[in-house]
Amino acid sequence: MPTKIKLAMILIVAALIGGLVAIQPGARAVAQGDAAAQLKRGEYLVHEVARCIDCHTPRTADGELDMTKLLQGAPTWFTPKIKPKGKWEDRAQDLTMSGLASKWGEERLVKFLSTGQKADAPMPAYKLTVEDAKAVVAYLRSLPGKKKS
Numbered sequence: 487m488p489t490k491i492k493l494a495m496i497l498i499v500a501a502l503i504g505g506l507v508a509i510q511p512g513a514r515a516v517a518q519g520d521a522a523a524q525l526k527r528g529e530y531l532v533h534e535v536a537r538c539i540d541c542h543t544p545r546t547a548d549g550e551l552d553m554t555k556l557l558q559g560a561p562t563w564f565t566p567k568i569k570p571k572g573k574w575e576d577r578a579q580d581l582t583m584s585g586l587a588s589k590w591g592e593e594r595l596v597k598f599l600s601t602g603q604k605a606d607a608p609m610p611a612y613k614l615t616v617e618d619a620k621a622v623v624a625y626l627r628s629l630p631g632k633k634k635s
């Protein structure tokens with residue numbers, strides 16, 4: 487092989503390797519960005535849309551959510567005039583890592599929240615998309631709860 491071609495090949499191989507090395511940190515940044523976006527979406531769903539916080543966070547004496555105990559389990563703060571059929575629970579469990587986020591784990595929670603599985607009233611049956619359920623669970627699993635992080 488003439489030296490010029492050899493040199494050209496070496497340069498091409500070097501450029502390819504250089505390209506791969508350059509792309510990798512970018513890919514990692516995208517993956518990290520995805521995880522951050524997923525957590526943000528989970529937080530939005532839990533706080534603003536599905537409103538898990540309303541029942542699973544205890545309240546202060548003046549009825550406000552006690553955000554220092556976010557999603558750490560709470561007594562049910564309302565009673566319907568007519569109780570629905572079946573069991574009525576007077577407590578909503580801890581959903582953080584000191585509770586179901588760790589006890590149930592990701593798979594069981596995602597299934598529970600995306601397939602409309604029933605629990606006792608007043609827990610609603612949710613049929614979130616798997617993607618949204620995963621975001622909710624990722625957010626719940628980011629909360630240490632009563633455990634020190």
Ligand code: HEC
Pocket residue numbers: 532536537538539540541542562575576577578579581586595598599604605606607608609610612622
């Ligand atoms: C209207 C009040 C209310 C809302 C809103 C609510 N929950 Fe619950 N949740 C409860 C109560 C009460 C229980 C206890 C029911 C039981 O033990 O079966 C419960 C139980 C659960 C359980 C355990 C179910 C079981 O079978 O033991 C999980 C998991 C859960 N909730 C997750 C969530 C998530 C995640 C959200 C938001 C997407 C949410 N909950 C929103 C009241 C609520």
